[in-house]
Amino acid sequence: MSDNTLPPGSTIGILGGGQLGRMLVLAAARLGYRCHIFEPQIDCPASHVAKHTAANYDDTAALDAFAKAVDVVTLEFENVPIAAVERLAESVPVRPGASALAIAQDRVTEKTFLNQAGIQTAPWAPVESQSDLDAAIQKIGLPGVLKTARLGYDGKGQATVRTVNDADGLYAKLGSVPCVLEGFVDFALEISVIVARGLDGKITCFEPVENIHRDHILHRTLVPARIDASVAQQANEIATRTIEALDYTGLLAVEMFVCRDGRVLVNEMAPRPHNSGHWSIDGAATCQFEQAVRAICGLPLGDTTRISDCEMRNLIGNEVNDWPDILAQPGARLHLYGKAESRPGRKMGHVTVLHNKAQ
Ligand SMILES: Nc1ncnc2c1ncn2[C@@H]1O[C@H](COP(=O)(O)OP(=O)(O)O)[C@@H](O)[C@H]1O
Ligand SMILES: [Mg+2]
Structure with a gap:
């Protein structure tokens, strides 16, 4: 164990208050830790078992008070704004940290990072317009999957592209936001x-x-x-x-x-x-x-x-x-x-x- 060990009795701050946070709290409690969640939604699953700050992630006063109340911060929800994580990190350790989180929040930075580390993914290309999509289909071939670069979960923000007709107007249908086209993996x-x-x-x-x-x-x-x-x-x-x-x-x-x-x-x-x-x-x-x-x-x-x-x-x-x-x-x-x-x-x-x- 290192000098930086936070012993049982310490308070763990958790960003997000869904079921993952709830189960994290239950496991932490078994080891004698206290937990405090930061989650905008009032009646969330983790709020039933832990102290709860119900505030938005851009509420700097609430973030500062939360940082004071906890010994370490972690997260159960990866789409926390990086600015909130960076602000907390000025006064309390945040694990994992803002840089890893930023990579995982965006499919473009995530795939770029993985490929640079020598890790294989499906073939992919960034798509920031309908003409990018048409060019990406030429490069990668079909079938493919168009995914929004950010904020997708449980298949939301995704569309399978089987034919060039499927691609017609698809960039707008996904909200005209930055996307990636991936080759469909059989x-x-x-x-x-x-x-x-x-x-x-x-x-x-x-x-x-x-x-x-x-x-x-x-x-x-x-x-x-x-x-x-x-x-x-x-x-x-x-x-x-x-x-x-x-x-x-x-x-x-x-x-x-x-x-x-x-x-x-x-x-x-x-x-x-x-x-x-x-x-x-x-x-x-x-x-x-x-x-x-x-x-x-x-x-x-x-x-x-x-x-x-x-x-x-x-x-x-x-x-x-x-x-x-x-x-x-x-x-x-x-x-x-x-x-x-x-x-x-x-x-x-x-x-x-x-x-x-x-x-
Ligand atoms: N390139 C792909 N080829 C084949 N199936 C895919 C591909 N991308 C996603 N899927 C299917 O869709 C599911 C959800 O996609 P994923 O990228 O994991 O998004 P989410 O963030 O919604 O979990 C995957 O677990 C897989 O079953
Ligand atoms: Mg997934």
């Missing part, structure tokens, strides 16, 4: 690696897990992933190289495509706990949320070993109404996020089914 499957780097520079990876999407939203995560050892090793190496190149402290999720020829391409990264890591709460020796706490507080990183094969399934929209049946199912572990209102596409909770409990 992947065998999608995986992700959750990697953490401590204050001492030590790195741990959770094993790669397999992600199955429905309507562009994560539906199920299978652990272990149905990949061979060489793919798993490539994936862990990519995640390790990424977190090192970012000079990052904290927890990072790296989403990847496994191609049919066994190559692994990075899709995108998230500078925070990730939906595909929820299995680790019930299925690993240390969960991703505790690992994030350990990394940002300068504690030794935990053991990421899987203790049970498992499957995590998101409860999206009305699926949350199945909670009584899930509770009755042996081996099923139910997690609800406390959201009052269910809407189509809204993540309301998840269930992890353990397949083989430790002997």
Whole structure:
């Protein structure tokens, strides 16, 4: 442990107050930490379990008071304005920091950074006009996916381009904002690696897990992933190289495509706990949320070993109404996020089914 260790009893500030923040708070509390969230929305999932500053990210007085009230700041939402993060960083450590966050917020800077670090992505080109889009299609070919460079999540801000007709007026349809065109990857499957780097520079990876999407939203995560050892090793190496190149402290999720020829391409990264890591709460020796706490507080990183094969399934929209049946199912572990209102596409909770409990 280093001199910079923040011991249990310290207060962790969290930017964002969704379900990721809520589960981070619960893991931090188990280790004796207090948490204080900063989130504009009043009745958010993390506000039920932590102290809450409900203010906008441009409210400098609220940011300054928050910085005084906490010992370290982290985030559960990557689209926090960089100016807010930089202001906090003047008086309190922010982990991960503003530079890594800025890279992850924009698909152009993210892909440029990855490619410069020698990490492969789908072929891509920046698009800032309809004529850029037409030129990018010539260069990359079809099918492709046009994505807004910023603020996309759960498939929002994306359109598949199958034919040149699909591209007609598409730049305007996505809002006439900076975009990237990516070549469509005919992947065998999608995986992700959750990697953490401590204050001492030590790195741990959770094993790669397999992600199955429905309507562009994560539906199920299978652990272990149905990949061979060489793919798993490539994936862990990519995640390790990424977190090192970012000079990052904290927890990072790296989403990847496994191609049919066994190559692994990075899709995108998230500078925070990730939906595909929820299995680790019930299925690993240390969960991703505790690992994030350990990394940002300068504690030794935990053991990421899987203790049970498992499957995590998101409860999206009305699926949350199945909670009584899930509770009755042996081996099923139910997690609800406390959201009052269910809407189509809204993540309301998840269930992890353990397949083989430790002997
Ligand atoms: N270039 C691509 N080729 C094939 N499928 C893609 C591509 N880009 C995205 N997808 C599909 O859409 C999903 C969501 O895209 P992603 O870039 O991860 O955006 P989000 O920020 O919404 O998670 C991916 O997990 C994948 O299933
Ligand atoms: Mg994604």
